[in-house]
Amino acid sequence: MSQYAALLLAIPLIAAFAMPLFGLIGKKIRNSWAILTMLATVAAALILVWEVLTQGTIIYAFGAVDPSLTIPFDSGGVPIRILFVIDAMSAFMILTAAIMMFAATLYSISSESEQTGQDGYYALLFLLMAGIFGMVSTGDLFNFFVFLEINSLAGAALAAYRIKGGVAVEGGLKYAFISTVSGLFFLIAVGMLYGQYNSLNIAYIASVIDFTGLSLVAVVLMIVSLAMKSGSVPMHFWTPDTYSSAPSSITALLIVSSMASLYAIFRIAFSLFGLTMNVVTVGWVIIILGILSMFIGVSMALPQKDVKRLMAYHSVSQIGYMLVGLGVGLAVLGDQQMLAQFGVVAMEGGIFHIINYALYKGLLFLIAGAVIYRCGTANLNELGGLGHSMKWTMGFFIIAALAIAGIPPFNGFASKLMIYESVFVFNPFIAVIAMVVSIMTLASFVKVFHSMFMGPKLPQYETVKEVPMPMLIGMGLLAVLIILFGLFPDLVVNTLVEPAALALIDRSGYITSVMGGI
């Protein structure tokens, strides 16, 4: 009986709730509490991931004497409790979130040290993480909605945390609106499913599903709402404002929360509906969303002058790769031969890209935050010559920029190559578009690199120093992971990514893990 699934939720919550009390005592004690609970959460997450990878899917029933008891004896074969179902895919997302939480919290300790209102900042940060961990591990639709709301409210409050003359409030408000609208869409869809199948448990609904017209409406609402929350193209308009106005460490976490929404799209498409719906159509819709995101995101990024807005548009573009990879997997789900030939590889590429994207995009935002922390501006036309004084930051930037452009030997290359290869077999045009987008990404980051770090030392940045050690450690961890993932992609794919892709495909395995051998 493993209790780590509950601890994953309990530790961030207790950390968030006690934060204001520790804040009353003193600043040092509050910061130590934040680091301590962050380490405890990350440790619980890592142990949980290890358990899932060695023992298979873990089920946790809340409020039961024995958490592994999913179906009470007197419930008539229906799981009625709130369940956490942590399979290899959820474990993969938990690992991603834990790494980013470690880096962002450590970075915040330094980058926010001069600011006011830090009690609330850390409390909201831990609530945001609790929401993300809940979203990726829950096995219950309504419970997912609750965590989506926790995540959205904490994210909106954090995006508007530093007022900056009202600009940040706009970003936060947009995030709050978009999250509320998507949350309501999702809730209506959940209601439609609940009305038909009398249950909220994903595995139970999947086991009895009979795809009606109402279920089709539910699919559309769920995919639209979650694509909205993850920032895919027709609904991407909030990303530049929100990502650029939030504090940089928070932007890195908002990236993870958009990844959690992306995870939910595929959990719903693969595990909840699977082959009962028309996977070819839904798969192609997701692929088209992906292509549009890739191309429009990168072409909007090229003319940007604000470094964080530029990176925000790139995050729209990168989400396209994951949508394409997993969309191809979904489109060929019904055809065993095509699935074995390239579908699984496309999904592995898409899933591998999730962690790679979180790592390098998080690192890029942390670097942008480091430059703003020292220079006070994000305008590329005003920055310059920072390579003389911020050598470590420049090194990290080179690593992250080459990784996002898909240059070997960094991690972006590994996952993008998997997507190119497999998607080329499916449809060559998509692979060509993906490669063109990659080149445009490189062009855009060459521009950023040149205008931020190259050139002579500017007089107004004469006194600029390297950023403090905790920020460097946070960034360095991500940079090291980017290089390691790029050098040994086989190891990561075999131990983490492949089980995750197979867990998504294996719908009956997901149902059996909750419902028992029915």
Place this chain on the structure above:
Amino acid sequence: MQMSSIVKTTADVLFPFILIYGFYIIIHGHLTPGGGFQGGAILASGVLLLLLAYKYAESTNVVRQVVMKSLESTGLLLFIIAALSAMMLGAGFFFNWLSPGGILFGDIVAYGSGTANLNTGGLIPIMNIAVGIEVVGAISVILLALLSGIKEKI
């Protein structure tokens, strides 16, 4: 602006009754309509009555923001510790180990119709109380933040 002494006296007289009603709603949360949130909101409305009847500067001597913030955190911590306590006993998170047979709120509910027994429910009344503490703190903090923006005319 100064409220008349009629308003102040009425507020003073009503305040304890509002508190008692709020506590009643909280403590009977598992038996009757209402519960932690509703009772906490009623308690906070009592606080609002004091804040409106007296000047902001006067009332903040009694209703202090630090105290209210601590109440908020304490309530939330009580809630999560009640949930965690089940885990320390080896059961699942949120397992209701006090009911039936616990020391507090541990009576077994009698079958059939009859008068309700307050001493039942196990962890549920405790969580109601925790939510009540949290809500009175949180709403009071919001009210204090709203009222602090009012400019006094002299």
